[in-house]
Every structure is written in structure tokens, then in C-alpha cells.
Amino acid sequence: MRAFLRFWYDFIVGDDWTIAVGVVVALGVTALLAHGGMTSVWWLLPLAVAVGLSWSVVRASSKGH
Amino acid sequence: MRDVFLFIAGFLACSVEMVEALTIVLAVGVTRGWRSTVIGVGVATVALAAVIAALGPALTAIPIDALRAVVGGLLLIFGLQWLRKAILRAGGAKAMHDEDAIYNEEVLAARAARSEVHAGLDWYSFTVAFKGVFLEGLEVAFIVVTFGSNQHNVALAALSAVAALVVVLAVGLLVHAPLSRVPENTMKFAVGAMLTTFGIFWGGEGAGVAWPGNDAAIPAVLVFVIGLSVALVAVVRRRHAATSQVSGGMAVR
Numbered sequence: 001m002r003a004f005l006r007f008w009y010d011f012i013v014g015d016d017w018t019i020a021v022g023v024v025v026a027l028g029v030t031a032l033l034a035h036g037g038m039t040s041v042w043w044l045l046p047l048a049v050a051v052g053l054s055w056s057v058v059r060a061s062s063k064g065h
Numbered sequence: 066m067r068d069v070f071l072f073i074a075g076f077l078a079c080s081v082e083m084v085e086a087l088t089i090v091l092a093v094g095v096t097r098g099w100r101s102t103v104i105g106v107g108v109a110t111v112a113l114a115a116v117i118a119a120l121g122p123a124l125t126a127i128p129i130d131a132l133r134a135v136v137g138g139l140l141l142i143f144g145l146q147w148l149r150k151a152i153l154r155a156g157g158a159k160a161m162h163d164e165d166a167i168y169n170e171e172v173l174a175a176r177a178a179r180s181e182v183h184a185g186l187d188w189y190s191f192t193v194a195f196k197g198v199f200l201e202g203l204e205v206a207f208i209v210v211t212f213g214s215n216q217h218n219v220a221l222a223a224l225s226a227v228a229a230l231v232v233v234l235a236v237g238l239l240v241h242a243p244l245s246r247v248p249e250n251t252m253k254f255a256v257g258a259m260l261t262t263f264g265i266f267w268g269g270e271g272a273g274v275a276w277p278g279n280d281a282a283i284p285a286v287l288v289f290v291i292g293l294s295v296a297l298v299a300v301v302r303r304r305h306a307a308t309s310q311v312s313g314g315m316a317v318r
Contacts, residue, residue: 045269
């Protein structure tokens with residue numbers, strides 16, 4: 001069971017858990033704004049991806065892995 | 066438009082996973098014999114079919130907006146992880162995935178393992194082949210089921226997986242060696258960009274966003290993701306080169 005859960009964690013979350021958390025937060029904020037009437041917030045997810053991916057890649061390259 | 070992207074993304078993603086499974090199966094089969102290895106592959110395939118059969122209908126029962134938000138989120142996380150690895154590898158900050166090295170490691174492990182025969186099966190060969198095919202296959206199943214159910218076209222997603230299986234198996238049988246010449250990082254880069262694009266688009270749709278131009282936004286998002294990734298590869302290369310120069314300079318001193 002533990003190995004099974006470990007597999008799914010590695011498979012979906014992978015090396016950097018901050019990406020998963022960032023995606024959940026960005027989707028949640030987008031849904032809140034869109035359901036509040038701001039359906040034109042399409043730019044929020046691409047912006048979150050740009051910031052999150054850049055942060056993760058730069059951090060990993062500084063650590064050397 | 067969506068169908069073309071769906072097929073290409075499914076085909077590339079499934080090919081990458083299948084190359085990994087084939088590397089493991091070839092190493093075990095060549096080293097310890099094919100009978101138990103092939104049985105392990107067969108049992109894993111049946112187990113996978115059962116998982117897909119259980120997972121597919123469950124997903125189609127979920128309301129489409131909730132499904133798109135959840136699947137979009139999962140694809141986005143999954144795609145960004147692939148993209149992150151591919152960017153770091155392309156920028157020189159992480160070692161390339163080497164199928165030759167993995168094959169050699171598997172061969173050494175297979176030679177070193179004790180022979181344990183039960184019910185006419187070599188359990189090492191059976192277990193390693195089963196695990197390799199089942200775990201890599203689960204990743205293929207995840208891609209096929211999520212892509213397919215979101216687009217209401219599981220058949221096309223499954224077709225892309227079958228096409229990938231046929232191509233990888235044909236090449237594997239022809240060369241009868243690990244597929245080390247497959248440009249795996251380039252494929253991972255392409256798949257990561259596509260999964261991220263679909264993740265952004267479906268996640269946004271599921272969250273209630275109105276995309277400008279509807280489906281026409283997909284190629285625009287893809288261009289954005291590729292542009293961002295290429296820029297990040299350049300940044301990593303520069304940082305990596307600067308770090309190498311500094312450590313080289315310190316070594317000279």
C-alpha cells in the first residue's frame with residue numbers, strides 16, 4: 001500500500017512539490033474569480049505557470065540537480 | 066484541432082513510457098530467458114486492462130466542468146514536472162536519461178539475482194517484467210483515460226497509445242537492443258509542453274474561464290509554453306556555464 005501511494009506521489013507530484021501546490025492555488029483563485037463574474041481571467045493560469053516553472057527551474061539549477 | 070493535438074500528445078507520451086518498459090523487458094528477457102518475462106508482460110497487460118476498464122467509466126460519470134478542472138490540474142502538474150526535467154536536462158543542469166546505462170544496470174541486476182523457480186516460472190524475470198510493464202503502463206493508462214474522457218474521445222486516445230505500442234515494438238524487434246537513439250529528452254520536452262498546454266486550457270475551462278477564440282486559444286497557449294521553456298533552457302545553460310567556469314577556476318587555483 002505504501003509503495004503504491006509512493007508510486008502515485010512520485011508519478012504526479014514528482015521532484016518538486018511546490019509545482020503541485022502552485023497549480024492547486026492558481027486553479028482555486030481562477031475558479032473563485034471566474035465564478036465571481038470575472039470570466040476574462042484566462043491570463044491567470046499562464047502567468048502562474050510562467051512564474052512557478054521559472055522559480056522551480058532556477059532553484060533546481062542553483063542546487064545543481 | 067483538439068483531436069490532432071490529442072493524438073500527437075498521446076502518441077509521444079505513450080512512446081516515451083513504452084521505450085522505458087521495453088528497455089526493462091529486453092534486459093531481463095535477454096539475460097534470464099523469455100518464457101517468464103513474456104508471461105510477466107502478459108499478466109501486467111491484463112492487469113492494466115482491468116484498471117482502465119474500472120477507471121474509464123468512473124471518470125465519465127463526473128460532471129464535465131469538475132472533470133476538466135481536476136484533469137486539467139493533474140495534467141498541468143504532470144506536464145510541468147516533465148517540462149522541468151526536460152529543461153534542466155537540455156540546459157545541462159541534469160544528466161540525460163540514458164537507456165543504454167539503464168539497460169546495462171538491469172542486465173547486471175538480472176545476472177546477480179538468484180534463480181528462484183516456482184510453478185515453472187523464474188520469479189525474478191516475471192516480477193521485474195510485470196513491474197516494468199505495469200508501472201509504465203499505468204502512466205500510459207492515466208494519459209489515455211484523462212485525455213480521452215475530457216475530449217469525449219477515449220477511442221482516439223487509445224488509438225494513439227496503440228500506434229505508439231506498434232511503432233516502439235516494431236523498432237524494438239528490429240534493433241533488438243535498447244532504444245538509446247530515441248531522442249527521449251526532445252520527446253519529453255514536446256510531451257511536457259503539450260500536457261502543460263492542455264492542462265492550462267482545460268483547467269481554465271473547468272474553473273469557469275472564457276478563453277478568447279475558444280479552441281483557437283490552444284495553439285496560442287502552446288506557443289507561449291514552448292517560448293517560455295526555450296527561454297528557461299537558455300537561462301539554465303547560462304547559469305550552468307557560469308557555475309562550471311567558477312568551479313573550473315577554483316580547481317585551477
